[in-house]
Amino acid sequence: MSENTPFFIGDQGRPLAASFSRSALVHNARRAKQLIPPGGQVLGVIKADAYGHGLLDSAAILRGQVDGFAVLELGAARQLRQQGFDEPILMLEGFHSPAELNAFAALSLSTIIHRLDQIDTLVQANLPSPLPVFLKVNTGMNRLGIPLSEARSAYERLRALSQVSAVTVMTHFADADNARGTAWQLERLQNAWPEVMVCRTSFANSAALLNGPADRHVLGDVVRPGIMLYGASPWGSAVAGKTAVDLGLQPVMTLQSELIAIQDIQAGERVGYGGIFTADRPMRIGVVACGYADGYPRHATHQTPILVDGQRTTLTGRVSMDRLCCDVTHIPTASVGSEVILWGNGLPADAVADSAGTIAYELFCALAPRVPRVWLD
Numbered sequence: 001m002s003e004n005t006p007f008f009i010g011d012q013g014r015p016l017a018a019s020f021s022r023s024a025l026v027h028n029a030r031r032a033k034q035l036i037p038p039g040g041q042v043l044g045v046i047k048a049d050a051y052g053h054g055l056l057d058s059a060a061i062l063r064g065q066v067d068g069f070a071v072l073e074l075g076a077a078r079q080l081r082q083q084g085f086d087e088p089i090l091m092l093e094g095f096h097s098p099a100e101l102n103a104f105a106a107l108s109l110s111t112i113i114h115r116l117d118q119i120d121t122l123v124q125a126n127l128p129s130p131l132p133v134f135l136k137v138n139t140g141m142n143r144l145g146i147p148l149s150e151a152r153s154a155y156e157r158l159r160a161l162s163q164v165s166a167v168t169v170m171t172h173f174a175d176a177d178n179a180r181g182t183a184w185q186l187e188r189l190q191n192a193w194p195e196v197m198v199c200r201t202s203f204a205n206s207a208a209l210l211n212g213p214a215d216r217h218v219l220g221d222v223v224r225p226g227i228m229l230y231g232a233s234p235w236g237s238a239v240a241g242k243t244a245v246d247l248g249l250q251p252v253m254t255l256q257s258e259l260i261a262i263q264d265i266q267a268g269e270r271v272g273y274g275g276i277f278t279a280d281r282p283m284r285i286g287v288v289a290c291g292y293a294d295g296y297p298r299h300a301t302h303q304t305p306i307l308v309d310g311q312r313t314t315l316t317g318r319v320s321m322d323r324l325c326c327d328v329t330h331i332p333t334a335s336v337g338s339e340v341i342l343w344g345n346g347l348p349a350d351a352v353a354d355s356a357g358t359i360a361y362e363l364f365c366a367l368a369p370r371v372p373r374v375w376l377d
């Protein structure tokens, strides 16, 4: 354990930890609030253990910054209620059985309805109290949602049910983070249902919210940002003007380790399993206490950036279960104990994800349980 990284908390002292910034999470939530239309609401998406950031800690920090939460795991919703979170909670995948619907009602959760037969389940349910429903309409994502042609009649049917306290019309965007955009899906919705905007609506994810404008016709009345709260960009790091920094977001998670060994190798020597990297000159190789069993992507390429002592370098050789290697030939200060940032402060997770053929969402969600976690500031 070295002085410059005082937060390594693993009980064996293995120098690997994920630290999380409270102030960054608050900052990003405020960014989301700034982007919504007047009278709009933000449901902070904290599914998948708050994208790997920790459900209850994240909810406690987001409390007061957002108007409610969205998850899809019943266990997560139950934990939130048990811990005294009485904000609205939207269940993003709806109920999977009549029993689960009863549990939703007992916990005062809002549910989405994404299949017509779920309305029949509601009709037959004997609920302790009516629940708010988000009617999810398929406008082109073709994943969840009732057909456009059924949307209006389903809405009227839900409104008439004693089991339902309020209905919000919801859709999810497939291309908010690329050139196709969101207008085509909203056009389909309005063509099929011209008066839809008299209803309360919920459309935007992070990408749509960050694209703007702050207009309820574009974003809906209730927005559902996830990734932006954690300080990564829905566009990754490659789109000019849309990196996390450009968007005014701050990274919440920093995955940090240390060099635990240095190898001086000759030209022609190979590094790691399978020898997929061969030195073309004498090199110094830094060995980092982090591998794919910690959540670092094994398919990361040799272009993947890493920070050693604050200097940018790249991955060398194949990522193994517990360790990865990097080139420290050009970093004279690099030695055992040198600080290594895998992503986070000073190194956007988006840049790492781009080089590993994935997105920051997956890096965050894959952070392994064995990595010690600590909240800072």
Ligand SMILES: *Cc1c(COP(=O)(O)O)cnc(C)c1O
Pocket: 045, 047, 092, 172, 204, 205, 206, 207, 224, 225, 226, 227, 228, 234
């Ligand atoms: C996960 C999810 C979101 C959040 O998406 P981000 O891209 O992380 O902002 C919003 N809506 C629904 C329905 C989701 O499943």
